[in-house]
Amino acid sequence: xxxxxxxxxxxxxxxxxxxxxxxxxxxxxxxxxxxxxxxxxxxxxxxxxxxxxxxxxxxxxxxxxxxxxxxxxxxxxxxxxxxxxxxxxxxxxxxxxxxxxxxxxxxxxxxxxx
Numbered sequence: 001x002x003x004x005x006x007x008x009x010x011x012x013x014x015x016x017x018x019x020x021x022x023x024x025x026x027x028x029x030x031x032x033x034x035x036x037x038x039x040x041x042x043x044x045x046x047x048x049x050x051x052x053x054x055x056x057x058x059x060x061x062x063x064x065x066x067x068x069x070x071x072x073x074x075x076x077x078x079x080x081x082x083x084x085x086x087x088x089x090x091x092x093x094x095x096x097x098x099x100x101x102x103x104x105x106x107x108x109x110x111x112x113x114x
Contacts (some may be wrong), residue, residue, distance in 0.1 A: 027065040035093040041066040
């Protein structure tokens with residue numbers, strides 16, 4: 001029993017990283033110049049953000065780490081799960097926390113680590 005618990009702990013911790021925390025259900029990725037964090041997403045492997053065709057000369061991206069979290073930045077507009085949240089700044093950070101969308105929440109910065 002103890003070995004099984006240790007093995008489970010090792011597997012769980014090894015699947016936690018800065019970009020994917022299975023234990024807390026959070027995934028995070030640099031999407032262009034935007035840091036995007038999604039909560040309530042329990043995946044062992046998260047697909048990377050994709051670069052889409054530019055819109056009006058501006059870069060566009062899609063990050064869909066979970067079936068119920070589709071984050072798109074289309075030419076400066078933030079669209080989450082089909083709902084447009086308007087324009088965001090060039091380096092604004094985005095948090096999708098259990099479906100609630102926040103731009104530049106405390107503790108999340110797009111230029112972190114630069």
